[in-house]
Amino acid sequence: MMDSVRLLVTTIPGLEDVTVAEASEKLSLKSFEVKPGQVAGRVILEVSEEEASKVFRLRSIEHVIRLLKIFPVEASLKGLDIIYRELYGLEVELGSTFRITCERVGSHDYTSIDVQRVAGQALVDRYGTKVNLKNPETIVRVDVAREWCFVGVQLTRQPLHIRYLRVFQHPSALNPVIAYGMLRLSGLKSGETLLDAFCGGGTIIIEAAQAWENLEALGIDISPKNIEGAWKNAESAGVKDKVNFMVADACRLEKFLPEGWKADREVSNLPFGIRSGRLKALPKIYRGFLSSVKSFLSRSAMLCLLTARRNILESSALEEGYEVAEARKIAYGGLESWIIRLKPP
Ligand SMILES: C[S@@+](CC[C@H](N)C(=O)[O-])C[C@H]1O[C@@H](n2cnc3c(N)ncnc32)[C@H](O)[C@@H]1O
Incomplete structure (x- = not known):
């Protein structure tokens, strides 16, 4: 049986259904989840490993993140301990260098910078891999959305809305x-x-x-x-x-x-x-x-x-x-x- 992969894709908040419609038309979707953790602008697409590369051709998305782990997290400072523990236990190929990127939605006693620091420390402690903020081989996303934490490897470097060089830049150019x-x-x-x-x-x-x-x-x-x-x-x-x-x-x-x-x-x-x-x-x-x-x-x-x-x-x-x-x-x-x-x- 073909293994499946869960990809968290980001889009414009309000256009999640467009992403699902496009993905359903262009891929054989095994399942999908709109606004996981009630966060607008995100959709989880489950596809076969073979189909995963086609996700990058979708025109209604910005970033693609290979989901590795979803776990509940507390809003108090205890949340940071949970993040450290879960990240320490994460099985992930980091290559020679990595960076953590965090987007946080909701109210917590810690900031996204705190999450980046704690999650980064956990991976350094576990794998001994060096952090490179500017040009890392691997970008690990640790997004905290209210009471959930989504961990994955970001597969896109540039947002996918960059389709061609805009030789002329209109001051109100549309995405x-x-x-x-x-x-x-x-x-x-x-x-x-x-x-x-x-x-x-x-x-x-x-x-x-x-x-x-x-x-x-x-x-x-x-x-x-x-x-x-x-x-x-x-x-x-x-x-x-x-x-x-x-x-x-x-x-x-x-x-x-x-x-x-x-x-x-x-x-x-x-x-x-x-x-x-x-x-x-x-x-x-x-x-x-x-x-x-x-x-x-x-x-x-x-x-x-x-x-x-x-x-x-x-x-x-x-x-x-x-x-x-x-x-x-x-x-x-x-x-x-x-x-x-x-x-x-
Ligand atoms: C929000 S901008 C459109 C930006 C465009 N979607 C892009 O990505 O570059 C609105 C445009 O309407 C044009 N505009 C304003 N009044 C107009 C009119 N009466 N007839 C035609 N164009 C007009 C402006 O020159 C401006 O370029």
């Missing part, structure tokens, strides 16, 4: 993991037409072109500098021939798009009015866009929009006759943000 999640939530299928009317440096359009086949993918931004940057990013990502970008105003699409052109999905990271200022202008932009885009949507179209201004977007959508199909909260860059799916009138 491609979120872009992928939004595209999935929009219901995008190969062969469809996709519009991002606020494309900035092109993240959503580029993500779609990398992950879906035969799309017609059009990105629009009011700033010529951003459109120039989006083309450069698309070239860097190897999808320049599969995408199109255009300088245009999302609130006056009829001036720029040919009559009869229809998008099946509209997926955008809207201006929030924080980083680029101008909160007051948002209702006008949101309403103007929702009004203008209506005649460029196919009959079964879905919009999937990211904003930190849920109220402004929902009231604009209702005034324009859209139906709010879903509003889900995600944690993004320290802000409470919302992915909102709208069905056109």
